[in-house]
Amino acid sequence: MTASDVQKLFMTEAEELLTEMEDALLSLEADSENIELINQLFRAMHTIKGAAGIFNYSAIVDFTHPIETSIDKVRKNELKIDCALIALLLKCKDHTWALVNAAVEDDEAALNTLSIQSQLILTELGRHENIESCFPQTIAAEPITPERIEGHYLDTGHWLISLDFRADTLRNGLDPLSFIRYLHQLGQVLEVICLSHKLPSFEACDFESCFLRYRIIFAGNCTKEQIESVFEFAQDDCDIQILPSQKIxxxxxxxxxxxxxxxxxxxxxxxxxxxxxxxxxxxxxxxxxxxxxxxxxxxxxxxxxxxxxxxxxxxxxxxxxxxxxxxxxxQTIRVDSNRLGQLINLVGELVTASAAMKVMVDRYHFLDANDLVGCVEHLVQEIRENALQLRMVQIGETFSRFRRVVRDVSNELGKQIELTIQGGESELDKIVVEKINDPLTHLVRNALDHGIEQPQERINAGKSAVGHLMLNAFHDSGHIVIEVTDDGAGLNPERIRKKAELLGLVDVNQVLSHAEILRLAFEPGLSTKEKASNLSGRGVGMDVVKRNIEALRGSVELDSELGKGTKITITLPLTLAIIDGFMVGAANENYVIPLNMVEECVELNQGEWHEQQKNYISLRGELMPFIRLKSFFNIPNANQYNHRESLVVVRFGRTKAGIVVDKLFGEQQTVIKPLGKMFQHLKGLSGATILGTGDIALILDVQGLITEVSISAKKYHHVALIDE
Amino acid sequence: MPINIVLKDQSIKVNLTEELTIYSVMEFRDALVGHLQPGVDISVDLSQVTEVDTAGLQWLLALKGLNVVQRVEFCHHSKAVIDALELSGLSGTFDDTIVISSEARV
Amino acid sequence: MNQLVNVGLTNSVGDITQYLTFQSANDTFAIGILDVKEIIEIEGITRVPMMPEFLCGIINLRGKVVPVIDLSKRLGRLSTVISKKSCIVLVEISHEDEQQTIGMLVDEVNEILEIDDEHTQPPPDFGADLRVDFIRAMGRVGEHFMILLDINYVLSVADISAISQLNFRTAEANDEVL
Structure with missing residues (x-):
């Protein structure tokens, strides 16, 4: 490992610890007595300080040390944790991160600036402590009234030493008193209680036997081991127990x-x-x-x-x-995500090679090899699934980061906003998670800034003063769906429309549905907010958000009701790498449909489906839009190919559509090769794959297709359709 | 003899000298036990006790716990006695009977 | 110096630059040799629907998907007729901080020539039926003139994807008319 690798590790670890620290601070707001959380804070500062010390990042050490001390005071109940302190510690956390970055980058200038900030923050911390430290110590140095035995002192950090001497103790030459005397040398003997009820009457007593037992409350700067060693010689003659108090x-x-x-x-x-x-x-x-x-x-x-x-x-x-x-x-191990990416690429190549092998075996009729090929295929599939699984992370981590954003922004704007998170356990590819962060942040800020209104405004509108923002995630047929919902002001369709008309996107007389108007919000240049804010600009960037999401082969939709709120739905493929595909043929070209979107295949002449009017077919009485692949893609000389057609029914979300093809080939593992920037505006195709034969098949973007198909289908049917 | 018993009417005056330890307790007990009668007052002078160990403590405790006699009283506790009582947390038990005499401050 | 277009400066060894020359649509063209990655035979170009006509399709280059452009068509002339001598010249161009490999379908590849600054001159202001920005300069070897292409424009990813977008919109509009 090179020096810079280690530094990077330091940074990664620091980031993790600081995130933990932030989470702990936010949780402490609601649960300030939670010692586990306070320990988390301590550990964060302590560990970072230690690591920084190794690297000689004195700026970090000098800053984190007093903070660690303060948190330690909180741990010992010498300092109380309240909202002001939490806010201050959040500032410390942010500043520590800035220091870590500057230190690792070796940025002298930044460090200099930051050091001034460090001083300011530490001064504020000092002031805070002085106020808080006039706090009465809860460690009792109170006058003791020995009430009953065990339990009295035990709340205050002492030991209870229980000595049950056996009968022969004295005869064996030992005297309990000498042990007690010794204890006095070791620490403070706060109380001694002598239990003498076993003592027989004077007349009958054998005084050479020991009948006394002692309970001693002891305080000392020593370990249990040291206390135990006091009674080393008494072991055979005494039952000794050293019990810690609650505090200990x-x-x-x-x-x-x-x-x-x-x-x-x-x-x-x-x-x-x-x-x-x-x-x-x-x-x-x-x-x-x-x-x-x-x-x-x-x-x-x-x-x-x-x-x-x-x-x-x-x-x-x-x-x-x-x-x-x-x-x-x-059982967990850190893996460089580049290596993981390489692994997955190799798995992709393996899939392709294995397919090529299968083709070879089929072509030359190596019947003997069939079983083996099947076996290899199966193994490759499993490796593929496992490899892709390695890169899955929960989206909850990303969602949690928004807590801080919501908190800061609502404070800054003077709004009251509550964030609910659901479905945080939903998993998706790490790369997708990283890339979704920016668009999500934008959407959240939009909702906070432009969506949710000021408390008074909300009350006037008959809503609760507290606005609600919800982040929800779940899986749906091979995709992950992320919803950002707010109960704010919603979008104004009138304004959107007017703006679109001004920009020339829409004709004044054009009839647009509510959904179509809302979709216009994704056009560049559209902003219905008169004032920009420094948080999210003019509330535009929806076009940028859309573009970013589409670059991930995902899609985004908007639903909104004026006065009620807005819901933005992002759909992303679970993986960018390898999927199960269903290959079909149209004329002489091959296409692959993602298997998880295929609902069923029906061959022609089964009397179950037929074309209704242009762009619609009826399948067993159910109407759905459809395309004929060879026409849709304008395949040249398509009429030469007269095959028995089949219908593939695909489903995306709640929408169904039909794709008419000439051939059905079947399932196969599909390694997705991106087409490249040249093809980025292509609708209906989401990538290419290399077949076992070395030929290329294009992968259908079912969602894109369905959208296009539905739009054009609707254009032709303004009238209600008549069922058969 | 380290134990000196003076009988007078219903009162027994006991004088202990030297050590009150495992080596002497049985002897002390045997010397006294015969004189224990109902209605008797016992007063034990501890001013000359040089050493007390646990066995001795037990002796004191057992004597104090006598219910056959009318009263048991200890007085002029020597330093050794006071130390032992304090170490074993029994000072309180013998509280009412501690009379510190000047000789005890050795 | 003077306003000579600095052609293929990075390719220069001294004042001399090496070029690959090839035939397309009855003209001889040349591109700087350092831009050329590979020359391959034509094998199975997969058509990509809804792309401009000059985009022949995509090929499988050792597991990588590479687009192929018909140079002649791209230059506004007739489609290349594939013959035995036809081949694909793979070039590498930069697009938005990324290197992209793109194939050019040509009639025939000729040879590698050295053309120095003395033998190049700026493109004619008029008369050429090519887009001006496609031409870096004119080169002369002996009696022959050849067009030194600026492939960053000819094969511009931004350009081509914009055209494809336009195509699609046009198709949509056509749909409506129907």
Whole structure:
């Protein structure tokens, strides 16, 4: 790994940590007591600081250190986390990212500017702390009234040492008092409680036996191990238990939380490493565990530890959680996405080569090889599916980033906007995810800026003061659908139309449906917003959004009702690389239809379908628009080819259409080769594929076709169609 | 003898000297046990106790817990006694009976 | 220097530049050799519907999809008639920071010639039936004149895709008339 590789890694990790930090801060707004979230903050700053130190990025270290200290104070309950602090920490997070970028790029100028900013932010942080630190310490140094035994001090970070001396202790030359004396040297013995109820009466008592038991509350700057060692010599004569108080237990949990999950760490090891148990205790417990091994109920180590009061339940649970985390993390591995891209390209080549092999086998009738070929094909298909799966990520990550955007923008504009996210688990190709970010951001900003109104305006319109924005994603026949919905002002069709007329896009007398008018919003130059804002310009860019999405072989649609809201639907193919295709022939040309959009195939002369009027056919009584592929594509000399025609019914969303072809070839794995920029305005074709024979077949863009077909079909039928 | 018992009417005055430890407790107990009668007051002077261990503590505790007698009282606790009581958290138990004499401040 | 069009500067070795010359539509053309990637035989050009006529189609170049343009048609002349000598000249042009490989269908490939600055002159202001921007300069070898093409314009991706868009709109309009 080169130096710059490592730096890039630092940047990637920093980005992840800072994203986590942001998420945690946003969640803390609603849930400010959540220690897990606070630890996440700490970890972020702590780790980045450490890594920055290795690279000598002193600017980052100097900035993150005081922040880490502040967060630590929050952890210890010395500083309270409130909205102001959260906002400040968000600023810190942003600034840290800027510093990371400048440092890795080695941008002196930027660093200089940023360092001034660092000072400002840290000063603000200092001011904040001073106000907050007049906070009464919750760690009690209060006068103690020994009420009852166990439990009293335990809320305040102390240990409860339980000593049950056995009868022969004194005879064996030991004196509990000497141990207690020693404890005084180790730390503060806050309270000693002597249990003497086992003591027999004076007359009958054998005073040389020990009947006393002690419960001691101890505080000290020492580990459990050290306390245990005090009683080293008493082990045979005394049952010793060292129990942490609630606070100590919590700090154990926090310690576990901060552990780097390393593979294969056993529960015992994890607990040992943070000092929640001592070696002796662990050995004893393991011993106990294996002793009972013959029982049908072998207790887990965690259970044994809890049962013997060596560790309390929350700590064990935390350790188990860390174990799972370690295991999960061990099961993930970072992969350079370029390598993944290369892998998928190779898989594509494999698909093509395997198809070519099949052609060869068929042509020369290698019957023996048929099974083998089938086997190879099947394997290739599986490899293909697995490889493509590697690149799938959940869209939820992208969606979550918008929380911050919504928050910042609504604050800036003085609007109240609530963001709902649904379907975040929907997966799609990483490359698509990256490319969809910009168009989505644009749409979201549009909705925030121009869509949702000011609270008063909303109230006046009879709506709730809080505006709603929803991001929704789901799968539909080989595509992923993303919806951006707002309950804002909606688009004004009148204004759109007028603007379109002004631009000459539409004739004054032209009749346009509501949908058609809305579609005009995607034309460049159309803006119905009089004022530009610095957020999203004039509210245009819809043409840019559309173009970006179409470049991904996707499509975008708009639905809006004036006064009610707007919904934008983006449809994207799940993968850009390899699909299952259905090959058909029209005249002498071959075309491939994405299989997941094929609903059925019907051969001619089955009496089920026939052409109604131009552009419509009826299939079993159902009417749908259709095209004859060879006519639609103007295939030269098409009439020479007189085949028995077939109808392929394709479906996209709720729309169905028919494609009349001459031949049906069947299913095949289709590696998508892009046609190139020269063909970008081509409608109805979305790519090419290389067949096993080396020939090229063009891939139909079903959605584009259906749209074109529906439009032209409608042009001819203004009158209601008569059913047969 | 490290234990000195003075009987007078219904009261027993006990003087302990030297150590109150595992080495002496049985002896001390045997010496006293015979005198325990209902209605008797026992007063134990601890001013000359040089050393107290757990066995000794048990002795004190058991004596204090006697219910056959009328009253048990301890006085002039020596430093050794006070230390032991404090270490074992029993100061409170013997609270009402601690009378600090000047000799005890050694 | 003077207003001589700087032809194929990057191809120069000293003042001399190497060109590939070829025949198309009864004329001799030349392009700078550094732009030429490969010359291949014609094998299975797949037609792409709804594209301008001068776009013959696409070919499979070792797993890559490459468009092929009929040079003659593109220059506004008649379609190339495919003969035994016809072949495809693969050139590489830049489009929006990307390198794109495009094939040119020609009647015949001739030879590689060296033409120096002295033997080139700017294109005629009139008389040529070609788009002016297609011509970089005129070259003279011996008695023959040949047209030094500016392939960045001839094979311009932006140009061609715009034309295809126009085509489509026209077709749509025609539909309406029906």
């Amino acid at each position: 237990s919590e700090s154990f949990q926090a310690l576990i939380e901060q552990l780097n999950p390393s593979e294969n760490q056993r529960l015992g090891e994890i607990l040992l490493s943070i000092g929640a148990i001592t070696e002796k205790e662990l050995a004893k417990s393991l011993h106990l565990q294996s002793d009972n091994a013959d029982d049908s109920t072998t207790k887990k180590l965690g259970e044994v530890l809890i049962a013997n009061q060596l560790v309390d339940k929350p700590v064990v649970e935390q350790a188990l959680k860390k174990q799972t985390q370690a295991r999960e993390q061990a």
